[in-house]
Amino acid sequence: MTSLSSALRASEAPSDRVIVRHSPLVRICHWVNAGCFVVLLMSGMQIFNADPALTWGPATNFDHPFFSLSARENDDGDPTAGVTTIFGRPFNTTGFLGASRGDDGQLEEHGFPSWATLPAYQDLAMGRRWHFFFAWILVLNGLVYFAYLIGRRHIRDLWPSAADIRAIPRAIVDHARLRFPEGDEALHYNVLQKLAYLSVVVAFPILILAGLTMSPAMDAAFPWLLSLFGGRQAARAAHFLLATYLVLFVIVHLVMVVLSGPINNMRSMITGRYRIKEARR
Known part of the structure; x- marks a missing residue:
């Protein structure tokens, strides 16, 4: 009787399902962003080392x-x-x-230490070449991704609703206790994810504008850039601080990927297939 009851309970328990979570375009844009970000970070530290101070x-x-x-x-x-x-x-x-x-x-x-910069030896000119080349790749990739969000109306997925805002305390507690969504809830971003991704969407254009403001040629073509940031040194500081914020975002993102299931998360970003745990009663 006991084995029969156990078998019945097992048959009634919902089974996990596999969905296609990310389209090929999203996956390509993600990995292009990741590669560009690493090169930009390392070459940016090389550039910063030429004058390692902010005012x-x-x-x-x-x-x-x-x-x-x-x-x-x-x-x-x-x-x-x-x-x-x-x-x-x-x-x-x-x-x-x-x-x-x-x-x-x-x-x-x-x-910054030489092992963290690109190139490892001090070479401001080479660091700038690396930085500018991959910055334009990142911009083009970002425009493609943003056009995809608008075209597929996925931009709304990042905008928190009034109910999401009210759920912030609960979301913080769930994250602190490492409680991750199951079932249909896993198909949508929670409010903390929405706010985090939305902040990146806002930070990237400001970061790019601040970087352009540091170019004398861009200042000559678009003098309003200097007025926007209050000077080239202020733009440099804004560029550095926003880059630091993005580094912190990536660190938290990677930690959450590991804690919530690294194999499942990596598979979804490589093949698109994501396994959803059904909520157990």
Whole structure:
């Protein structure tokens, strides 16, 4: 009798189903974005190392940057410690930011370490070439993806409703407890995902405009860019801060991918096929 009851319960339990979650175009755009983002991040750090400090305003304030990566030096001029300064408060970041170890094991003055930059050696011109080339690929890819969202009316999927806003506290609790949606609920973004993806959609155009503002040629063609950001140094700071935000977004995104099922998530972004767990009663 016990085995019969167990068999009946097993037969009544809903089985998982497999759906096509992402279209080929979405998957291609995703991986092009991922590749471009890595190259842009590494080449961007190479460019930043040429002047590893940020000020806010129309001109550079060398004496009072709100963020800087520097090194303490001994009497011989050799770096002894890496220092990261944020709003006047210094932090010892020896070995990583400000001063990192070279191939010979000795400390060298670098904003970001050489292993994280493209190219690894200090070459501002080459870093710019990498950055600009892949920036335009990212822009074109983004336009294709945005046109797809508009054409298929998927842009509405990212816009939170009034019910979504009211559900924010519950969504935070569910994420904190690592409770992931099941059944039909897994077919839709929750409110935290909507807000996160929507913020990226908004951040990317501002990031691109800030990057264009740092180009004298673009400023000459479109002088309103300087007025929009309040100067080239302010645009540089905005570009850096938004890039930092996107890095944090990617880190959280990858953590959630791993916690919610890395194989299932990766398969959906490679083949489009996604397995949905049906809600168990």
